[in-house]
Amino acid sequence: MENTTNKRLTKKDRPKPIDEEIIIPDEEVLISVTDPKGKIIEANDIFVKISGYSKDELVGSQHNMIRHPDMPRVMFKIVWDHIKDRENVMAVVKNLAKDGRYYWVVTDFITKVDADRNVIDYTAYRRPVHEKVKDAVIPLYKTLCAIEEFDGMDASEKFLTNYFEKIGMTYDEMVEEIIVKNCHKAKAMGFGDHPEEEMKVMSKEKKQSLFNKLFGVK
Numbered sequence: 119m120e121n122t123t124n125k126r127l128t129k130k131d132r133p134k135p136i137d138e139e140i141i142i143p144d145e146e147v148l149i150s151v152t153d154p155k156g157k158i159i160e161a162n163d164i165f166v167k168i169s170g171y172s173k174d175e176l177v178g179s180q181h182n183m184i185r186h187p188d189m190p191r192v193m194f195k196i197v198w199d200h201i202k203d204r205e206n207v208m209a210v211v212k213n214l215a216k217d218g219r220y221y222w223v224v225t226d227f228i229t230k231v232d233a234d235r236n237v238i239d240y241t242a243y244r245r246p247v248h249e250k251v252k253d254a255v256i257p258l259y260k261t262l263c264a265i266e267e268f269d270g271m272d273a274s275e276k277f278l279t280n281y282f283e284k285i286g287m288t289y290d291e292m293v294e295e296i297i298v299k300n301c302h303k304a305k306a307m308g309f310g311d312h313p314e315e316e317m318k319v320m321s322k323e324k325k326q327s328l329f330n331k332l333f334g335v336k
């Protein structure tokens with residue numbers, strides 16, 4: 119139910135981040151749905167609880183109110199480029215709670231379309247992130263944020279494009295690689311009940327220990 123009396127929250131309303139993490143229980147899935155323009159139209163109870171906002175504050179607002187400053191902007195550009203093209207995509211995201219704490223989630227962004235392929239809505243399914251996955255993405259995100267600070271998002275996008283060319287993978291493949299290779303609790307990470315099956319259908323190259331090579335993740 120959308121509140122029409124309160125003003126909608128925007129990125130200007132974001133709190134000052136504090137260095138304290140909210141740990142999400144393994145079995146939880148934080149869900150929100152947006153209209154085609156990105157306005158939140160639905161949020162499940164656990165997303166409401168972890169975010170710290172009331173449902174009333176979330177519904178009608180844009181997701182950038184929960185964007186953490188440690189998240190590179192280019193990651194969301196990748197997300198939007200995919201979902202606008204009706205392609206589902208996955209991203210590892212650090213979010214900002216209302217009290218300034220942060221929480222990590224691996225997010226599946228799913229686009230729902232009608233018979234004419236017009237976008238009906240977008241849904242985000244967020245699951246907890248294994249420590250090793252966080253360790254793997256933090257240095258990459260730091261680099262991307264630093265590039266964005268000094269040279270803007272075109273530069274960070276160029277960096278990422280070169281980076282993917284060099285490693286011979288797409289963004290989606292890289293995220294799968296990080297998660298499948300590093301995650302013992304694959305079920306909680308959104309790989310269903312049979313993560314081994316996912317691995318079987320991956321090519322040999324994909325299975326290369328990309329993140330071991332690049333970020334020293336063992």
Ligand SMILES: Cc1cc2nc3c(=O)[nH]c(=O)nc-3n(C[C@H](O)[C@H](O)[C@H](O)COP(=O)(O)O)c2cc1C
Binds near residue numbers: 156213
């Ligand atoms: C379904 C859906 C879920 C989203 N979830 C998040 C989220 O959890 N955290 C976040 O920072 N951005 C999320 N976004 C992306 C935001 O729309 C936005 O692109 C991002 O926060 C960066 O905004 P900014 O460039 O205005 O700062 C989501 C977008 C969609 C369509």
